Amino acid sequence: MGKRVWQRLWKTWTIDKPAALGDWLWQILVVELAALLDRLTLRKLIALIPVAIVIGAYWHRIPLPPELMLVGDVLAYIDIFSMIFLIGFFTRVATVVAVVRQAIDFVRGGDGACADGAAQIWRSSSSCQGQSAPQAAHACQDG
Structure with missing residues (x-):
């Protein structure tokens, strides 16, 4: 009886759990990402330009004038x-x-x-x- 418990645990943790993790990763990284890219519009993409500018500026420690953020808003709308x-x-x-x-x-x-x-x-x-x-x-x- 102890052998069956270990076989069931072994099967669960070596086959079932990794398979479930793989299914979850496939769902998140492939299916959800494809759905997100299908819903992505040009306006949403352009709205991300100020975010990229801010991240790049802080990464390189460059002071930014506020006009750059307004350029992104004008492009978004x-x-x-x-x-x-x-x-x-x-x-x-x-x-x-x-x-x-x-x-x-x-x-x-x-x-x-x-x-x-x-x-x-x-x-x-x-x-x-x-x-x-x-x-x-x-x-x-x-x-």
Whole structure:
């Protein structure tokens, strides 16, 4: 009976326990790592850049400015940063387009208050055909 106990213990500690350890290592180092790599996105990878910079800097005892950490944050949230940048850009473009439209309205003699005077000059100068520009402007202003 003592021999069977030792054989069972021997089998347990030389076959079963190492096999269980191997299965556990396979699960952790292969299966879980593969699942982690499948879930890894570019944003998560870029978010690790500041961590690598900090580790490298402390390892080499290099003082770091805080701007390097902000660079990592901007890279991690590049989609949000680009949307804010595009909104600002489109706002400026809309302002320039509005100013250009007002200038074109002014020149064409649109309905704006400033355009009324320009429209009157434009209409009166069209009746003074055949004269040079300074003569037409002077003649049309007089009559």
